Amino acid sequence: MAKRPTTIPDSELDVLKVLWDRGQATVREVLETLREAGRQWSYATVATLLDRLETKGVITSDRSELAFVYRPVVSSQEVRQKRVSNLVDKLYQGEPGLLVLHLLKAHPLDAKQAKEVRAVLEEMTGDKKKRSGEPSGQE
Amino acid sequence: MAKRPTTIPDSELDVLKVLWDRGQATVREVLETLREAGRQWSYATVATLLDRLETKGVITSDRSELAFVYRPVVSSQEVRQKRVSNLVDKLYQGEPGLLVLHLLKAHPLDAKQAKEVRAVLEEMTGDKKKRSGEPSGQE
DNA sequence: CGTATCCTAAGACAACTGTCTCATAACGTC
DNA sequence: GACGTTATGAGACAGTTGTCTTAGGATACG
Structure with a gap:
């Protein structure tokens, strides 16, 4: 069956937007930014979302530091x-x-x-x- | 937890569009119309979609005839x-x-x-x- | 070293989507 | 009134989304 086209649901989009704004960020940074914007997510939720975005190829991560740094791949x-x-x-x-x-x-x-x-x-x-x-x- | 807002996914939207176009239709009519438009769905799929739309309150059905007649509620x-x-x-x-x-x-x-x-x-x-x-x- | 802290990994889990199978009830017709 | 046709009902089932818990590894610092 034909692979469904890559889709970015709303919650992932919220996360992605933070990366667009800042250029790059760690899970915690994204979390903080979203907190300020009123999103009350747990750390794990943000991590999951970033992970899913990466799986979809929408973002990449630099894993050389302890905390991975994520960066958008698509504009x-x-x-x-x-x-x-x-x-x-x-x-x-x-x-x-x-x-x-x-x-x-x-x-x-x-x-x-x-x-x-x-x-x-x-x-x-x-x-x-x-x-x-x-x-x-x-x- | 807050009920997620009523959302209409793409497949349901395709069905709904037929109702908008024709004003009303039975499952079979919707099916035929979509067939002509290239959508190769089974009868049951269309029925399910119509059912879900009705559950969401987006359409209603007239059940007085053998085959239910669906009609949009939202424009x-x-x-x-x-x-x-x-x-x-x-x-x-x-x-x-x-x-x-x-x-x-x-x-x-x-x-x-x-x-x-x-x-x-x-x-x-x-x-x-x-x-x-x-x-x-x-x- | 010990322990508090932060990180990722793994995966749980319910709701929603996309699609279909099967059972079963109503109809029409000879 | 038996038979094939058409309808709905019920629900299966995998994949996606939304959100979190828990376990375990690395770090930091007294």
Whole structure:
């Protein structure tokens, strides 16, 4: 049977986010960070989550020190990309535009972001030439 | 321990989508529709999925006929809304604007949708007065 | 050395997902 | 009214997720 695609459940995502933010961290550091953010997990829970992430190949660990140091292997970009695609496919008939409209209608943007969005739109329609080689936007 | 929030996994979502499309359907009808769409599930699988959806309160069944007729209770809007919120919270720091930007950068819209988006933006920034009474977007 | 402390390993365990098998009840038809 | 068709019901079963317990190894420091 076809191996299910690697999926990152919510709890693992919370852990992964900490690694994205700090670049790397030990179990305890992740734990502390999450504690501050309100997640009341036990040490073992965090360790398990990190372990599962590593098994999935999403992060690696440096085991040369006593406490392993974990580091992300995939970027938040990649994960976001995947989640968004999935959402669009499942609920927006594969039409990202529908999701954009939905978002704008449901949550008004603040002025700054509205301006940014408009800028992107400009570029898209005004500057028609396909800039397909664009190296996937950095934020 | 707090009951986990009602979640609709992908397979159930596929079934639910059929109900949204057709308004209502029996197990067999759902099965046929999914078959045509390429989903090779057994009758029992579809029945289970419908059953689980009903348990979750997402759909209801009319049991007066031999074959139960299932009908959605929650709209696609609601489900979409929830999924999007979750995505934004988990991966876009609760900032819908970031997701919008991401979407626009990653997938150019076609002209029609671009225009629509612009229109929504206009309304948002130009017409500042809170028109909160707007009857929650019909598509 | 002794013992408190921190770390990982192993795995438990219930709930949820993905899928299916089998039993059994209702129906339609000759 | 017996037979094949279709339906539901019950539940099996492996894999995933959410969370933790317990055991045992390494470290630290008096």
